[in-house]
Amino acid sequence: MRKAFSAIAIAAMVSFIAAGCASGGASSGGDSQGKPAAAGAAGQQPKAETPKEKGKFVFWDKAEYVAAYNDDMKAYVEKWGQSNNVDVTYVIVSPNDLKTKLLAAIEAKNPPDLIVGDDFLLKQFIAMNALVPLDDVVNGADLVPGAKNYTVTGGKYFLAPEAFLMGGAYLRKDVWDKHNLPVPKTWDELYQQAKVVNDPKNGFYAVGFPLGASGGGDAEGMLRDLILSFGGSIVDKDNNITVNSPEVLAALKFAAQFWQQGLTPASSTTWDDTGNNNAYLAGTVGFVLNSGSIYSAAQKDKPELAKNTLLIPKLAGPKGRVVLGSGNAFAVLAGGKGTDGAKKFVSAFLGDKPHYTQLVAKLGGTWQPVLNGAQDDPFWKDPNNASAGWLDQINNVVGAGNYPGPEDALGAKSKSMQLVTKTVQRIVVEKMDPQKSLDQLEKDLKQLYGK
Amino acid sequence: MRAEALGRKYDRALAYTLILPVAFVIFIVIGIPFVQALYLSLTNKTVGVEPAFIGLKNYVTILSDPDYWKVLRNTFVYMIACVAVKLVLGMILAVVLNEKFPLRGLFRGIFLIPWGLSGMVTAMTWRWIYDDTYGILNSLFMRWGLIDTPIPWISGIHIALVSCILVDVWRGIPFFMFSLLGGLQTIDRQMYEAATIDGAGWTRQFFGITVPSVMPVIAITALLSCIWTFNDFENIFLVTGGGPVHASAVISVYTYEVAFLQNAMGKSLAVAGSVIPILVVMIIVATRRLNTDA
Numbered sequence: 001m002r003k004a005f006s007a008i009a010i011a012a013m014v015s016f017i018a019a020g021c022a023s024g025g026a027s028s029g030g031d032s033q034g035k036p037a038a039a040g041a042a043g044q045q046p047k048a049e050t051p052k053e054k055g056k057f058v059f060w061d062k063a064e065y066v067a068a069y070n071d072d073m074k075a076y077v078e079k080w081g082q083s084n085n086v087d088v089t090y091v092i093v094s095p096n097d098l099k100t101k102l103l104a105a106i107e108a109k110n111p112p113d114l115i116v117g118d119d120f121l122l123k124q125f126i127a128m129n130a131l132v133p134l135d136d137v138v139n140g141a142d143l144v145p146g147a148k149n150y151t152v153t154g155g156k157y158f159l160a161p162e163a164f165l166m167g168g169a170y171l172r173k174d175v176w177d178k179h180n181l182p183v184p185k186t187w188d189e190l191y192q193q194a195k196v197v198n199d200p201k202n203g204f205y206a207v208g209f210p211l212g213a214s215g216g217g218d219a220e221g222m223l224r225d226l227i228l229s230f231g232g233s234i235v236d237k238d239n240n241i242t243v244n245s246p247e248v249l250a251a252l253k254f255a256a257q258f259w260q261q262g263l264t265p266a267s268s269t270t271w272d273d274t275g276n277n278n279a280y281l282a283g284t285v286g287f288v289l290n291s292g293s294i295y296s297a298a299q300k301d302k303p304e305l306a307k308n309t310l311l312i313p314k315l316a317g318p319k320g321r322v323v324l325g326s327g328n329a330f331a332v333l334a335g336g337k338g339t340d341g342a343k344k345f346v347s348a349f350l351g352d353k354p355h356y357t358q359l360v361a362k363l364g365g366t367w368q369p370v371l372n373g374a375q376d377d378p379f380w381k382d383p384n385n386a387s388a389g390w391l392d393q394i395n396n397v398v399g400a401g402n403y404p405g406p407e408d409a410l411g412a413k414s415k416s417m418q419l420v421t422k423t424v425q426r427i428v429v430e431k432m433d434p435q436k437s438l439d440q441l442e443k444d445l446k447q448l449y450g451k
Numbered sequence: 452m453r454a455e456a457l458g459r460k461y462d463r464a465l466a467y468t469l470i471l472p473v474a475f476v477i478f479i480v481i482g483i484p485f486v487q488a489l490y491l492s493l494t495n496k497t498v499g500v501e502p503a504f505i506g507l508k509n510y511v512t513i514l515s516d517p518d519y520w521k522v523l524r525n526t527f528v529y530m531i532a533c534v535a536v537k538l539v540l541g542m543i544l545a546v547v548l549n550e551k552f553p554l555r556g557l558f559r560g561i562f563l564i565p566w567g568l569s570g571m572v573t574a575m576t577w578r579w580i581y582d583d584t585y586g587i588l589n590s591l592f593m594r595w596g597l598i599d600t601p602i603p604w605i606s607g608i609h610i611a612l613v614s615c616i617l618v619d620v621w622r623g624i625p626f627f628m629f630s631l632l633g634g635l636q637t638i639d640r641q642m643y644e645a646a647t648i649d650g651a652g653w654t655r656q657f658f659g660i661t662v663p664s665v666m667p668v669i670a671i672t673a674l675l676s677c678i679w680t681f682n683d684f685e686n687i688f689l690v691t692g693g694g695p696v697h698a699s700a701v702i703s704v705y706t707y708e709v710a711f712l713q714n715a716m717g718k719s720l721a722v723a724g725s726v727i728p729i730l731v732v733m734i735i736v737a738t739r740r741l742n743t744d745a
Binding site for chain 2: 099205429
């Protein structure tokens with residue numbers, strides 16, 4: 001009995017394995033859905049009989065803080081796909097996950113064809129030879145000059161601009177008025193006023209500055225702006241490390257005061273890019289630096305807060321104010337199957353000015369337009385549009401995150417690694433001596449830049 | 452005699468035949484990636500670029516990195532604290548729930564809820580509870596006059612890891628409680644009655660009868676929990692992100708950071724690979740324990 005059972009079991013097992021192998025062999029010419037492989041299909045069916053091969057591309061789009069954007073883009077790209085005989089797969093990816101997912105997809109040799117993300121994030125993929133040049137797309141579009149300044153890398157275009165995310169400062173006018181304080185124009189004015197309005201015992205902090213190092217861009221962007229406004233810089237125009245200077249040290253010490261004196265919530269040392277948005281919308285902070293996303297969210301969900309909010313330009317430091325550009329950009333991935341379709345779509349998107357203009361307006365001030373003429377839309381002329389005051393900045397963009405150094409992959413990586421944020425974190429959280437922390441930053445930068 | 456030997460031979464053949472497909476699948480989905488990961492830890496692998504062999508350079512780099520040692524220390528603190536607290540509280544609750552009282556079944560059900568919740572939901576909820584601007588914990592403490600200013604639960608350098616430990620404990624207690632409850636239910640009541648007649652008090656009975664009787668359950672539950680907690684990622688990543696300044700980062704979170712924020716895949720695999728010996732020891736002990744109990 002036992003012998004018979006063993007024999008049956010062994011036979012069944014061998015059959016199972018054999019069946020598995022057979023099925024693998026049978027399906028090896030097709031994909032997981034059982035469709036025939038392209039080569040096989042092409043071999044069996046003459047090309048002439050195929051009416052026209054349907055193209056396809058996969059589009060990973062950044063999840064915008066204003067959901068109306070993703071709804072609009074999905075409908076737009078699908079409609080474009082139908083008109084151009086292209087199957088489009090539209091996927092919304094959280095900006096905090098975008099880099100991780102893209103790295104994994106590239107390593108698995110299965111990247112999307114088209115992607116929208118923050119310029120500093122996408123620039124890191126240029127050094128990996130992961131992006132297709134888009135010079136023809138960019139040069140064929142009617143762009144404002146500043147848009148080219150934030151997407152150019154080493155004189156070439158691997159990114160095509162989608163929209164500026166310039167932003168500025170949000171101020172709780174009602175709180176400032178209560179203390180009879182003027183609107184701050186400089187960092188120092190803000191610091192002095194912050195000490196007056198700060199009221200943590202009642203759950204209200206003067207400012208909401210992010211200092212988390214989880215991969216976002218808000219904290220690093222703010223600190224780099226501050227350093228430039230103090231007359232310092234991370235690198236010079238030839239990418240020599242110039243960070244260890246009295247100006248940068250002064251800027252770091254100045255920034256650290258906001259945490260050391262409890263003028264910003266302590267938890268902001270772990271905030272990601274949504275932290276300051278949430279805190280401002282919750283009414284727990286009086287001043288933040290951000291793109292227009294807070295304004296559009298407040299208008300929709302917190303009209304009273306929107307009414308009490310003043311949108312002002314970024315603050316000046318002892319050496320004035322430098323306007324750096326940043327924004328969303330398109331990138332087409334090399335090695336994808338739908339590269340041509342993706343490029344055609346980007347050209348079509350940037351060529352459709354009426355749609356673009358209404359899309360920018362739909363975002364309620366979160367974006368500033370990259371296309372010439374879009375800023376003439378009534379949306380930007382509306383006296384009730386508080387975000388219109390930020391529009392001028394797009395005409396003064398001198399560069400992006402690595403300014404005054406060249407916009408290259410190293411600069412983008414240095415920004416993405418949040419090395420300046422970590423420097424201030426060490427001063428604030430570990431109570432490290434500022435000069436020692438700056439020395440560490442210089443060491444990290446030299447290692448990264450190979451100096 | 453001969454028939455018996457023949458039977459054993461067939462048993463063995465059957466056993467190997469049944470194990471073979473599983474072993475094959477494990478080799479494909481775990482064995483090959485594991486060996487490949489070990490190899491890549493000896494290379495300068497970054498995404499999109501072919502790796503070049505650099506020997507033990509990654510291991511030397513991480514061993515001289517103060518952040519690595521900080522993170523390794525955090526990992527042990529996190530593992531030991533989580534398992535110890537869960538064990539003690541789980542035992543107390545198991546003993547209480549082993550007694551007969553009204554609505555015992557309802558309480559058993561309620562205590563199981565944290566274990567049944569998704570880790571992501573738990574972590575995000577606790578992050579909200581801990582928030583120092585709109586979190587409920589600080590709000591309650593301030594309303595009750597216990598504190599003047601909010602406690603930086605997730606941003607304080609000395610408290611961030613403790614906050615993560617509390618979340619893991621909250622979520623993990625039911626596993627200990629129900630494992631130990633199962634063990635307690637197998638203890639013969641007569642042993643307690645005999646001990647009572649002999650004059651043994653509650654404490655004596657607990658340490659003389661209860662603990663030795665459930666010791667095999669304690670050992671295996673604690674060991675399994677050690678392995679899970681040592682590898683925990685989502686709890687810490689979602690509550691504090693490992694910050695501030697790695698104050699609450701553990702090996703898994705640090706591995707992720709090196710891999711994806713620094714795009715240093717080879718180095719990140721060296722970080723992960725460096726703790727394999729520790730995990731292997733734990734797994735061997737757990738497996739031996741399981742075999743002994745079986």
